[in-house]
Structures are given as structure tokens and as C-alpha cells.
Amino acid sequence: MARWEKIGCFALTEPGHGSDAGGLGTTAKRTEGGYILNGRKRWIGNATICDVAVVWARDLDTGKIEGFLVEKSFRGFKTAAIKEKACLRSVENADIWLSDCFVPDSHKMKPGGFTGNTKLVLESSRALVAAACSGLLMGAYDAALQYCSSRQQFGRPLTGFQLVQERLMRAIGLAHGCVTLSINMARRMDEGRNSMALVALVKATTSRLAREGTQLCREVMGGNGILLENGAAKALADIEAMYTYEGTYDINMLIAGRAATGINRGEGLPFSYLNALSGRDLSCFHDTSAAAGLKGVQIGELEYSFGEDSGVMCSEHNPRIDGIHSFLDGTYEYSLHMGACNLSVPELHKVISSLQKSFPGSSYDLIRNNCNHFSDALLKSIVGRGIPPHINRASRYGQWLGCLLPQSSGNTSEHNPKTLSSAPSELFTGVFGGQGHRLGGPQGGGIGEYGIGMVKKLIYMANCFKQEAPSIEDEFGAEGEY
Secondary structure, three states: OOOOOOOEEEEOOEOOEOOOHHHOOOEEEEEOOEEEEEEEEEEEEOOOOOOEEEEEEEEOOOOOEEEEEEEOOOOOEEEEEOOOOOOOOOOOEEEEEEEEEEEEHHHEOOOOHHHHHHHHHHHHHHHHHHHHHHHHHHHHHHHHHHHHHHOEEOOEEHHHOHHHHHHHHHHHHHHHHHHHHHHHHHHHHHOOOOOHHHHHHHHHHHHHHHHHHHHHHHHHOHHHHHOHHHOHHHHHHHHHHHHHOOOOHHHHHHHHHHHHHOOOOOOOOOEEEEEEEOOOOOOOOOOOOOOEEEEEEEEOOEEEEEEOOOEEEEEEOOOOOOOOOOOOOOOEEEEEEEEEOOOOHHHHHHHHHHHHHHOOHHHOEOOOEOHHHHHHHHHHHHOOOOOOOOEOOHHHHHHHHHHHOOHHHOOOOOOOOOOOOOOHHHOOHHHOOOOOOOOOOOOOOOOOHHHHHHHHHHHHHHOOOOOOOOOHHHHHOOOOOO
């Protein structure tokens, strides 16, 4: 499949398990030389034309969900296309039946891939859905504008009526929002700074905005808006599917909400962790070569940290982010369990707001006032004890050696951005700015390979009502800059 020699499909969803993928009922029973699979999958794209299917099933011996590569030639593997779909007809979704289907040991995927691999697949697919929603809305707007410009009523074109203008402008405004979210999410994917929560939020938001925008486009066409030949109805039907598939709107918003609040299903505040980085040799200070620097304090899925460009930051914990602090030049290695957070959500927000005032970005000092000092203060407020003694002793030496250290070792930033007004509510502003920055912060670089691929798809879909689609260079310039 990686060499484009075979067509694959991803078989996770079942008739009785859509959003509840972890409760799937397809089973895998150990037998001599392999496994026997039984169960049914539904809404699987490419299933009828695939050469091999990635099937997720529950191992009856361990109870864990494992992945299996099932070739279409295997006995007991059967597919059938789902007919009479009102939308998304360009994708042939299908049912899969597995009836005592033998899969050899060589076709079993590595253990533990369900959570990691499935998450990566869903991140990518949901990101593409966001781009597709953006393109469909742009195409619907183009079709609506063309129709209203040519349609005459009361002696003038529909575009001459202010109510029609208002609806068209509302639609293109929503389209701009979808495109901005999609492009900046693609940029973060290029830079390795994406997260499932962000993808979930963008997918849900773009599908909602596109749904509203295409409804406006169909509305301004009047009765002719329901005709497929005029474009808007077709786009509206497809967006109805995108609003639901690859994770429903509600499920995606709950994923984002869990990350923003650190609370899952009303369970209350979870445990806190101290996330540490390995660092360079700091032996210029006594006995610090074995010390570690901090990445931040994690409460649930949220991580609170402190930096000179940003002050107090809040973001979804992501161990894949490397080298957060150039001084340490380190990578994430481990988390230290620090105990349960004994505060309510409002009380935690109050503590964070207080620390934002005590730790503005302008006060950051590499030795005297860094992320370790912030983490120590936060932990004392929420669990009653500070950071362990082995965490970057250099920060404590800086408190009483400050008069001997050059000022250049502190904050050299020329700007002093405002601190976050509310850390949890600012979690997702990075979709518009650079790493760890608020809305309007330093921007990332140009759109890389993944982003360009997304933009190409978006432009193609946006121009699906035109005879010729513009090139990337025409729309974004030779460098691919948005």
C-alpha cells in the first residue's frame, strides 16, 4: 500500500459501534498458525475495491483490540456496497462480513496499535474533512453568486437586492473562517505541533460553518436551489454527511472540550503530573549534570507552562513536541505523578489567573525566574508540595547567585505580549498563531508538503463548478504562502 501497488481500506466502524469504537464486537480467536475473525463492519470506504483491509477486532484471549491485514482473497471475507445514499455518492461505502475468516500470524499487526495508529488515522482523515468542507462551501458560494448575478427578478438581477447581498456575504465570511482554520491546522501539522483536540475542534467547526453557509447559498437560489444542476444542493447534501462522518459534531466537540477543561464526563479534576525534559550537561553548577528541566505541569490533558515569549501558557499535552526551551535543547522523557488536584475547576482557573499576573512574559529569566519556578508555585497551590529536588538545581542557585550573573542570561525579548486572559479558553488560539502564542502572535512558516496537499484538494473542490481550476501558483503565489 505504501508503494501504491495495492488499494487498502480502514475497517473500524460497525453497525452497533460508531462513536463507541472501543466497544467493537468483531472478534479474533487464536488458532494454530493465526486467528479466526468473526464480525461485521459498516460504512467502510473502498471496501468493495480494496486488495487488503485493516480490520480491528477484539482478541478473545486478552480482551485487547488488535489490527489484522485481511486480504480480499481470504475465505470468509465478503463485502457489499451500501446503496441509495442521498449524498457522498462519489465514495463507495460498504459493509464487510467476516465469517470464520482465517488470518495468518504474518498478517497480524504489532500489538498496541489500536490507540496510537487509529488516532493518527483519525487526525489525518478529520483534517481532510475540514478542508473538504471549506472547498464545498467555497464552491457553493461561487455557484450562488453566478446564479444570482444572472437571475432577473423585478427588472434587476438578484444581486441587486440587499437581502441577497447580505446572505452571500455571510456565506463567504463563513467560508473564510473555514479556510483559515484548515490552512493553519495544516501548517501546524507540517510543524509537528498538531493535536487530536485541535483537529477535532477544527473538523467540527468547519462542518458546522459550512453547513450554515451552504444553506444560505441554496436559499438565495429560491426554488431552483434544490436542483442538482445549480450546485448548492449537492454541496449541502455532501456537507450533511461530513457533519457526521469521521466523528460526529458532538463527539469531536466533546474531545476538544475534554482537552480544554481537563475533565471527562463530569468526573472532576484528575491527577497532576510534572512533565520533565532531559537537558544538556549543566555541570557548571554543582551536581546538576543529572538534573532535568521542566516542560510543564499537566492536569488531565492540559499542560501549563511558562516562557519568555508567552508568559503562562496552556496547551494540550503533547509528548511529541521537542526542544521547547532552546537552553535545554531536550526532548520529553517522563512524567512524575504529583498527586490529585484538590481544587474545583473555578478554583483552578483562579489560581492560573493569579499566576499569570505573577509570571508575565517580561519577567522570564533563564536562571532567576524560569519554568521551574512557575511549576513549583503551581504545584504548591494545587497539591501542596513543590517540584522534586532533582529537577534543574540551577534554577534554585539562580535565586541567591543572581547578583553574580550577567543580565544577558535573562529575558532578551524585545516585545512584551499580554498574558492570557484565561488560560483554558485560550487553548486553541495556536491554530492562528505560532507555537505557544495567542491570536496575533508570531506566525509559522509557509505551507509544507501536507498543507499544500490539503490546499490542492481544497482548491479543486472549491472550483468544482468551474471548467478549469486555477493552479497553486495563481491562488497562493510561487512559494505557496497563504
